[in-house]
Amino acid sequence: MSSCDTCVVRNRAICAGLDNQEIAALNTMGRRRAVSAGEPLIWEDDDSLLVANVIEGVLKLTTSTEDGREQIVGVAYPSDFIGRPFGQTSKASVVALTDARVCVFARNDFDRFAREHPELEHKLLERTLAELDRTRSWMMLLGRKTAPEKIATFLLEMSERLNETGCAVKLGPARRFSLPFSRQQVADVLGLTIETVSRQFTKLKNDGVIELPSRREVEILDRPALVSLAG
Amino acid sequence: MSSCDTCVVRNRAICAGLDNQEIAALNTMGRRRAVSAGEPLIWEDDDSLLVANVIEGVLKLTTSTEDGREQIVGVAYPSDFIGRPFGQTSKASVVALTDARVCVFARNDFDRFAREHPELEHKLLERTLAELDRTRSWMMLLGRKTAPEKIATFLLEMSERLNETGCAVKLGPARRFSLPFSRQQVADVLGLTIETVSRQFTKLKNDGVIELPSRREVEILDRPALVSLAG
DNA sequence: CGCCCGCCTTGACGGATATCAAAACGCGGC
DNA sequence: GCCGCGTTTTGATATCCGTCAAGGCGGGCG
Structure with missing residues (x-):
């Protein structure tokens, strides 16, 4: 058993619809990682960016201006996905607010796996749409x-x-x-x-x-x- | 030929990857609709909400507080998708900024079709992720x-x-x-x-x-x- | 062509929130 | 228990932007 078994298996929201063999395959790609409060989740290599799945803890997604003003643009809770599949780098940086455990994937691996598993893509789509809704209602708050x-x-x-x-x-x-x-x-x-x-x-x-x-x-x-x- | 042929066929971004037969199937579900500047794109029935694809024109997505403050939370340009597949109603209302033409789908039909055509879902996911990125950089603007x-x-x-x-x-x-x-x-x-x-x-x-x-x-x-x- | 109405611009003012500064709190280490 | 430092609270002041109020411009219609 890889040390990352429980990463994905636990994540019911994502795994519903995948069979055991598929889940096992996902697990072999993922690497568990602990991030303590205040630490950034570094994207090790700009080109092969990572995608991550939060197992435990809370993380913030932020963007900053050059002069240091910061805005938190998202908060990731357990079972949320972090990162940007299928795209170039999004400029948000990720920092743990509490001690956290995440399961990270190399972006390319993850992308390929997702494309071969429509059920997973569907879940990702649903979550991304929900996140977009939340983000939009936050725009109302920020603007008005x-x-x-x-x-x-x-x-x-x-x-x-x-x-x-x-x-x-x-x-x-x-x-x-x-x-x-x-x-x-x-x-x-x-x-x-x-x-x-x-x-x-x-x-x-x-x-x-x-x-x-x-x-x-x-x-x-x-x-x-x-x-x-x-x- | 249905009157909506050109709706989807034109939309290269969405149709790439679908074969002609699939595109034809999408077309039979869609209904073309013109919306003039200032008019809302009404979601006719709360339960069978619509999904729409912008062919021409620009539309705004807004949320409002009870006391009338308004925030534009998104802008839809040609080839963008409007609406909320796979979910309950999102509270944003849609109004055309310019004269516009859209291709509307009954949500249930669209959902079923999308689930049967992973290539379409993949495109939707990519677009939704891109929109989320844009929305997040807008949060920075609004907040800071x-x-x-x-x-x-x-x-x-x-x-x-x-x-x-x-x-x-x-x-x-x-x-x-x-x-x-x-x-x-x-x-x-x-x-x-x-x-x-x-x-x-x-x-x-x-x-x-x-x-x-x-x-x-x-x-x-x-x-x-x-x-x-x-x- | 000119009038009218809605949209936009400009001005004066006030208030909500930022900024600057310092004191108080609380937590970890000694 | 006490000290020291980072965080939070509190206070005083400044400023940006919202509010209120008049014009001004331009497009459409008679």
């Missing part, structure tokens, strides 16, 4: 929402996302959760500054909408208020 | 760029996009082009107000970077300056 609305929307999304991807299957969104983001990273997601994020968090706490037990912990006290603030 | 940077980036993108999709095959980006957007729509793309857009256009004109022969026409006089302003 105010700081308080951005923060409220962010907290609601977090409470849903972190629940979906959590180990325990719970119904409904989480009431209390641990943010995988620092204040600065929250600012980079929302197109704000760290000071504005901090002030808005404090205001929500003072208004009794949320509680902040520690720097990374959030507890939602008044979800309807948050929904109404989200605009 | 200033108004002058947004305008400069927008003009450069327009000069490239309108050239690619123009009838005549020219090399390099267009120096002069006709915007398919009103000032308000430019504002809705960039997350600005119409007044700010207008002021920035005027400033670029006064600085000798662009010329504005008429309301919709733009001529780029100093591309390097624009590139430098784009950030």
